Amino acid sequence: MSRRLRAGALTVSAIGVVYLGPLGFPAATPVASAEPDCRPYVLGIGGTGQRAAEQTAQPTMLGDHLAAYGDGYRTESLDYPSSIWPTGPYTKDESVRDGQTAATAKIAAYRAECPTGHVTVLGHSLGAEVAGNIQDQADHTILYGDPRAEGGIYDALPGIIPGISSPGERELGPNTVSVCHEYDVVCDAPAPWVDPVHFVLAVQGYLTGWHGYAPGEANGLAPGQHLVETPSPNPALPEHTPTGLPPIEQTLPLPEWTPGPLPSLQDFDNAVAALDPGPYVPTPVAAYVPDELEQYIPPEALAYVPPPLPEIILPPLPDLGIRLP
Secondary structure, three states: OOHHHHHHHHHHHHHHHHHOHHHOOOOOOOOOOOOOOOOOEEEEEOOOOHHHHHHOOOOOHHHHHHHOOOOOOEEEEOOOOOOOOOOOOOOHHHHHHHHHHHHHHHHHHHHHHOOOOOEEEEEEOHHHHHHHHOHHHOOEEEEEOOOOOOOOHHHHOOOOEOOEOOOOOOOOOOOEEEEEEOOOOOOOOOOOOOOHHHHHHHHHHHHOOOOOOOOOOOOOOOOEEEEEOOOOOOOOOOOOOOOOOOOOOOOOOOOOOOOOOOOOHHHHHHHHHHHOOOOOOOOOHHHHOOHHHHHHOOHHHHOOOOOOOOOOOOOOOOOOOOOOO
């Protein structure tokens, strides 16, 4: 019989003694509290929206990771704001700060109960930033999709939005494993002005599942950062454009054009001459009206002869003093 079962039996006996108290038997003394649960402790720190998902009983990636440890471990999901304003009520900096405080308290409580116990901290995304910031408090730290990874989003973009500071690349401790999927923009994000196509692919990868990590992906990996090669989320685009512009593999066909002779001054003279109506010749309106319309026009209108147009004489242009050689 386990210690926990023996404690239960003592409790049943105590209830019997209390029931017989009025018959003259002495009351039972309180049963000592059970021994602390000193199985290896695994503290999971989820990413953005972890608290909201757990409050609504929604499945989470972190929940799958913790469940994979089995009964031989004491697992717990950290309750912290896990939001990034404006998508949540707290800013990123507030979530990180509160998460560090809560995680530190959880680890300290376990250490007080089990001084020789083993602590593993597991973090994903925003939770990886929190877990990495307190890696010195754990015996083993596993980070998935850490924004502070080398080449992560904090390397690519400066912290110019209030409440979303960019602390930069982190230095990993001797017992920390960091796993990043290629094309996960959180941890694999070149600056958009340096490699714009890869940045776009990383954003697409994040939106289409590259930011998800399966339980056990860090198993067997040595401490340090590991970039896991994954297929491109959009094979139609080149993987990298370090020059800033995507290469043009095939030029667009241009229409064939054979240039003709260049215009000459004589051509302009001919065009001007074509516009010259010549000397005035009295002509009735009927000469300009189609035959099928003449029946609809009064005869006096058809017989009308327009007068000559007045001659327009333009003033000479001023001499600007420009002389061609």
